Amino acid sequence: MAEFPDRIYIDKDDKELYEKIKEEEMFQDKDIDNKDLFIIAMAYGFKHEVKRKLDKKEGYVRTEYLNREDWGLINSVAVNDGLIDNLNDRETVLKLAEEYAHGGIKLLCDYIDSVQYGSFDRQFEKELLDLFDELQYHKETPEI
Amino acid sequence: MRIEKIVLKNYRQFRDNVFLFETKKVNGSDLHVFVGENGTGKTNILNAINWCLYGEEAHLSKDSQQLPMLNLKCLQESKDGEDKEILVNIWTETENNRYILFMRKGTFRVYKGNKDPASQGMNFEVKAPDEDGNTKILKDEEAESYVERFVPRRIKEFFFFDGERLDNYFREASAQNIRHAVFQISGIDLLETVADKLDKLTKDITKEAGKLNPKIEETNKQKEKKEAELKDVEKQLKDINVEIAIARENIRKLEENLRGIPDVKTLEKEREELTIKLKEKEQLKNRKINEKQKLLFDYGKIIMVYPAIMKSIQNLRKKRQNGEIPPPIDKGLLESIIQSRICSICGRDLDDNAQKHAKDLFENIKLTPEAAQQLQDMEGSLTVFQEKIKDFKKEIAKITEDITDYGKDIAQIELRLNQINKELSGYNVEEIGEWHKEREGWEKILYAKLAKLGILLSSKKELEKIIEDLKAVLEEELKKEKKATKLKKQMDFLNKGLSIVEKTKNIIMEETREKIETETKKMFFELLWKKETFQDVKIYNDYNICLVHAMGYDCLGSMSAGERELLALSFTLALHKVSGFNSPILIDTPVARISDKHRETLGDVFSKVSIDKQIILLFTGTEYSEHISKKLDPKACNRYNLKLSSDEREVKVEVVRYG
Numbered sequence: 001m002a003e004f005p006d007r008i009y010i011d012k013d014d015k016e017l018y019e020k021i022k023e024e025e026m027f028q029d030k031d032i033d034n035k036d037l038f039i040i041a042m043a044y045g046f047k048h049e050v051k052r053k054l055d056k057k058e059g060y061v062r063t064e065y066l067n068r069e070d071w072g073l074i075n076s077v078a079v080n081d082g083l084i085d086n087l088n089d090r091e092t093v094l095k096l097a098e099e100y101a102h103g104g105i106k107l108l109c110d111y112i113d114s115v116q117y118g119s120f121d122r123q124f125e126k127e128l129l130d131l132f133d134e135l136q137y138h139k140e141t142p143e144i
Numbered sequence: 145m146r147i148e149k150i151v152l153k154n155y156r157q158f159r160d161n162v163f164l165f166e167t168k169k170v171n172g173s174d175l176h177v178f179v180g181e182n183g184t185g186k187t188n189i190l191n192a193i194n195w196c197l198y199g200e201e202a203h204l205s206k207d208s209q210q211l212p213m214l215n216l217k218c219l220q221e222s223k224d225g226e227d228k229e230i231l232v233n234i235w236t237e238t239e240n241n242r243y244i245l246f247m248r249k250g251t252f253r254v255y256k257g258n259k260d261p262a263s264q265g266m267n268f269e270v271k272a273p274d275e276d277g278n279t280k281i282l283k284d285e286e287a288e289s290y291v292e293r294f295v296p297r298r299i300k301e302f303f304f305f306d307g308e309r310l311d312n313y314f315r316e317a318s319a320q321n322i323r324h325a326v327f328q329i330s331g332i333d334l335l336e337t338v339a340d341k342l343d344k345l346t347k348d349i350t351k352e353a354g355k356l357n358p359k360i361e362e363t364n365k366q367k368e369k370k371e372a373e374l375k376d377v378e379k380q381l382k383d384i385n386v387e388i389a390i391a392r393e394n395i396r397k398l399e400e401n402l403r404g405i406p407d408v409k410t411l412e413k414e415r416e417e418l419t420i421k422l423k424e425k426e427q428l429k430n431r432k433i434n435e436k437q438k439l440l441f442d443y444g445k446i447i448m449v450y451p452a453i454m455k456s457i458q459n460l461r462k463k464r465q466n467g468e469i470p471p472p473i474d475k476g477l478l479e480s481i482i483q484s485r486i487c488s489i490c491g492r493d494l495d496d497n498a499q500k501h502a503k504d505l506f507e508n509i510k511l512t513p514e515a516a517q518q519l520q521d522m523e524g525s526l527t528v529f530q531e532k533i534k535d536f537k538k539e540i541a542k543i544t545e546d547i548t549d550y551g552k553d554i555a556q557i558e559l560r561l562n563q564i565n566k567e568l569s570g571y572n573v574e575e576i577g578e579w580h581k582e583r584e585g586w587e588k589i590l591y592a593k594l595a596k597l598g599i600l601l602s603s604k605k606e607l608e609k610i611i612e613d614l615k616a617v618l619e620e621e622l623k624k625e626k627k628a629t630k631l632k633k634q635m636d637f638l639n640k641g642l643s644i645v646e647k648t649k650n651i652i653m654e655e656t657r658e659k660i661e662t663e664t665k666k667m668f669f670e671l672l673w674k675k676e677t678f679q680d681v682k683i684y685n686d687y688n689i690c691l692v693h694a695m696g697y698d699c700l701g702s703m704s705a706g707e708r709e710l711l712a713l714s715f716t717l718a719l720h721k722v723s724g725f726n727s728p729i730l731i732d733t734p735v736a737r738i739s740d741k742h743r744e745t746l747g748d749v750f751s752k753v754s755i756d757k758q759i760i761l762l763f764t765g766t767e768y769s770e771h772i773s774k775k776l777d778p779k780a781c782n783r784y785n786l787k788l789s790s791d792e793r794e795v796k797v798e799v800v801r802y803g
Contacts, residue, residue, distance in 0.1 A: 026437045040441065043448035072525025073449050080452035084459050088514035121437050128440060128447050132536055135450055
């Protein structure tokens with residue numbers, strides 16, 4: 001069995017993008033760290049179904065910082081991509097999350113750049129509300 | 145009586161001047177105007193009259209106080225040790241066309257090197273015709289008595305005065321002013337002297353009676369002590385009433401300044417409080433915005449991944465239904481049994497059938513225990529997500545509402561702040577603030593004085609009661625003492641006399657007050673330009689004056705400067721009439737404190753008054769503006785323009801004669 005990976009990687013070129021989104025008002029002064037940014041990038045990539053292979057890997061977050069909830073999200077993405085029987089293959093699971101994050105961070109930055117400074121949160125809110133309504137409409141899960 | 149001529153020699157700015165006051169032939173008005181800039185000697189005409197008649201210069205300016213009474217030109221031209229005379233003569237004419245001349249002469253010795261010449265004495269004489277029409281020269285008391293019949297010393301302030309008096313008369317301590325005026329006009333000084341005399345006699349007799357009986361002496365001592373205390377309290381009451389009136393007047397003046405001006409202090413305080421509140425609200429709003437952004441972040445990652453979460457939950461359920469979770473047999477354990485062909489649980493060797501069964505089992509088990517464990521761990525988080533997401537909309541709506549509410553509060557505060565800033569713009573906030581501070585200070589003083597007034601009134605009442613009791617005791621003791629019968633009779637007589645004098649005094653004062661009230665009202669409404677605005681003028685028993693507005697309320701405090709001056713002028717003219725002295729009125733700077741519009745109307749008033757009374761008015765150049773000159777020039781008998789000589793040591797007079 002493969003060794004448990006000790007860190008999560010991002011593409012080296014994405015480092016700049018992560019730094020950039022840290023400057024967005026919505027991500028400032030809220031105890032949001034690298035791990036959180038990685039998760040949101042992954043979620044954004046997942047939502048837009050964009051995953052890209054990493055060209056130049058660079059360690060970004062130590063896996064020990066991931067909590068139960070973070071793993072829940074990463075694992076859900078993995079299950080969705082058919083890795084349910086291989087969830088104990090952490091390397092594969094994280095690789096998938098990294099690819100979504102690689103796709104997501106670029107989209108997120110483009111999105112932030114496309115709106116006026118300070119208004120991203122309002123756009124993001126609107127997008128989430130629409131998405132939430134959409135999820136309710138489909139009722140793919142009875143529990144919502 | 146009227147002034148016919150004033151002759152001034154070596155008196156201050158006047159080296160050698162004669163001012164004639166002829167009546168106007170055409171309309172009979174007796175109006176005379178002096179115009180001169182400050183320093184040209186206008187006010188010293190007022191001083192010259194006072195000096196001539198009463199030997200005093202009551203209206204000296206600060207500049208004049210620094211200078212000798214002797215004209216500077218004369219002083220300059222005098223030799224060392226030379227005596228020089230200052231002369232002021234006032235020629236007056238009686239109703240019967242008889243002339244009375246008031247002459248005051250002062251001799252001063254000039255010493256070079258000393259700017260103040262030394263007075264060598266003063267001489268006052270009156271030249272008046274006797275019964276046979278011959279001129280006689282009167283001195284000392286006889287001369288003084290003529291002054292008392294022209295303008296008595298005690299009421300001179302109502303005839304020759306500064307125009308500021310007209311502006312201030314009903315502002316500062318008006319009740320005291322009116323009481324004082326009524327007292328002076330009543331001419332009851334003699335009664336006052338009689339009352340003092342009677343009082344002293346009563347005390348002397350009581351003292352004498354005290355020698356006969358120690359109890360009488362003791363009671364009398366106590367009574368005198370209490371009377372002295374009462375006198376002191378009465379004096380304090382008088383003072384405190386003046387102080388209260390001054391405080392009230394200052395408050396009124398400051399309120400007048402502040403009328404129409406925003407209450408800067410309150411507004412500044414409100415602005416300060418609102419600024420703090422605004423900051424707080426903005427902080428709260430920003431906190432909520434931050435909370436909302438964090439909420440969006442936290443919910444965002446879940447909502448975006450939610451389809452995967454749903455799929456995971458479904459898969460988990462399926463696997464549970466299929467019995468894969470939890471795995472029935474440890475896949476690793478099964479793998480080691482197959483490899484060793486020995487059952488790890490019972491220790492028996494596996495036969496072929498058992499081996500085959502184990503292999504079948506192995507192939508059917510898909511999840512490793514680790515993978516199954518991962519799924520089971522994950523299930524907890526997924527349930528949390530599922531629960532959490534239910535509140536998303538509610539939480540966002542709640543926090544958005546909070547932000548909107550704070551936004552509304554902020555908008556309201558900003559609106560009020562803008563209003564305040566607008567209200568305060570264009571005002572000297574610092575000065576207005578000072579006025580508010582001053583007003584507060586005077587209000588504090590007023591409350592303190594009113595409190596003290598209450599205490600003093602109660603002490604007065606108490607002392608009066610004690611004195612009355614002591615008097616009763618004294619009366620009893622005197623009755624008991626046979627030897628004091630004669631003394632008691634004398635005392636009764638004196639007390640009765642004293643009571644009659646006091647009553648008479650009060651009756652005269654009351655009558656005078658009523659007459660002044662009637663005449664003031666008559667004069668005021670005769671001279672008033674807006675007759676429909678006011679209804680009545682009242683002078684109450686406590687000497688407070690009230691101007692009743694047409695709507696029925698007292699409007700003394702809110703009348704315009706022109707109206708206030710007119711009321712004071714009417715009051716002054718009423719005093720003249722009631723006093724029985726139809727002597728001239730001389731006002732220095734009569735309209736300096738009022739606006740052009742009111743100057744015009746007061747110009748008309750002076751013209752009207754000058755038909756029955758001689759009026760001498762002293763104006764500065766700016767004060768004698770077109771508004772008043774166009775009214776007075778056609779009515780005035782003559783106008784004296786005063787100008788200082790180039791060396792500023794004497795005044796040059798230009799006479800403009802009219803009609």
